[in-house]
Amino acid sequence: MSQTRPHTLFSFGTLMDPKVQTALFGRAVPSFPASLAGHTTRPLRITDPAVIAASGLDVHLILERRIGAVVEGAVLHLTDEELAAADAYEVDDYVRRRVVLSSGESAWAYLDAKPLRPAARIVIVGDSIAYGRCDPQGGWAAHLAAAHIAGNEVDHRVFNLAIPGSTLADVSEQTPPLLAPRRPDTILLAAGINDSAQPLSDPDADGLAHLADSLDSLAALAHGLGARLVVLGPVWLDEERTADYEGLRFTRARALALRASLRAWCEEHHVDYLDMWEPLSENPGLLVDGVHPTPEGHKELHRHLEAVGR
Structure with a gap:
């Protein structure tokens, strides 16, 4: 040979x-x-x-x-x-x-192959959707925490460090000092649509251009902690309702480009990728404003996450 x-x-x-x-x-x-x-x-x-x-x-x-x-x-x-x-x-x-x-x-x-099945201590990082915005019960992350901790109250923990408005660059800069004290074995990186947004004040800005740099940094951080990085792709958005949202423009084409880029990076680097697009796809009633899921939308996302991750 x-x-x-x-x-x-x-x-x-x-x-x-x-x-x-x-x-x-x-x-x-x-x-x-x-x-x-x-x-x-x-x-x-x-x-x-x-x-x-x-x-x-x-x-x-x-x-x-x-x-x-x-x-x-x-x-x-x-x-x-x-x-x-x-x-x-x-x-x-x-x-x-x-x-x-x-x-x-x-x-x-x-x-x-199911990255959440062997997990004990999970840290969630990401944006407003991972944070649970528009759901008083805390969104899909809170549903995940309840189910995970109920499975083993002694050893299982879930820490939600998501911050509304965060991009992957923000996550890679803000969260490193917060991770080690929580001793994660699994890091759920909820890569939302903020990286695909185009600022109205700078239409030439392209958050996707530096996506790999942020992912490389977060992967190295997770590996250094002995944690398994799991990347969650963006959820479907209702472009007819997003309009110009808080100085940002969200389009389905850009969100799909983000989804494809994340999947390709994960395949190349042997990192787990869990697609989150389909649960809400073509179901605008599960979105509050075209971007953020309703409480029922968050339940659908959690059901899907359990199916593909556990």
């Missing part, structure tokens, strides 16, 4: 087995003991016959977050081709994401 640029992959299950490695890679790959703090494992039933045949097991392990716990495993050193083979081996319940090992080393690991 040709040697290409090396990759480090943290394994805590069947990929540590030399027989599985030989079946997948044609050899037993270089491996070294390693551990992942802040995690534990739970069993996952496997139904893919090829994976069962390779591992000899129909129950594998999957990671979930737990403060104080440590998962022991190994770091595998893989070529491009071997990493692709590992991706193909893992079933759809897993996705490959970056983690920080106990040693401080960054490595790939296979995590739960």
Whole structure:
């Protein structure tokens, strides 16, 4: 097998087995003991016959977050081709994401494909929609917090740090000192439509132009905290009612451009993207002013978030 640029992959299950490695890679790959703090494992039933045949097991392990716990495993050193083979081996319940090992080393690991399912301590950052504006009950974020904490009142926490009017640049500048004390394992970045807005005072301004810089900064921040970054895309807007809103112009075309840019960045950087466009799409009755969801609109967003994230 040709040697290409090396990759480090943290394994805590069947990929540590030399027989599985030989079946997948044609050899037993270089491996070294390693551990992942802040995690534990739970069993996952496997139904893919090829994976069962390779591992000899129909129950594998999957990671979930737990403060104080440590998962022991190994770091595998893989070529491009071997990493692709590992991706193909893992079933759809897993996705490959970056983690920080106990040693401080960054490595790939296979995590739960539903990013909210293994979460314990969630921090929400974003704009007025994430803040819950126009809903006295606190919006979709409050519904998420209630459900999440009810699932495990001892260990689960949700902190909503969203600020109305924020862009991604604002979030990347304002929230870093607020995150560490809350010890997040999951950061929900609600990337609303403020980045797509065109200021009426400066029609040439383009908030989308610097989108990647803000996302890069927030991804590095999350990784440094050992947290999983989850990007939530913008919600549908009723352009006929947004008009010129508080000195800003919102258009559906710009919002769709933001949505596409976020999805593309997340795919390129192996970051979770949860699309939030469809729940309110073509349903203007679920929007107060064309931009902000009604209380029922926030419930729809929460139902959707639970379905795609958990």
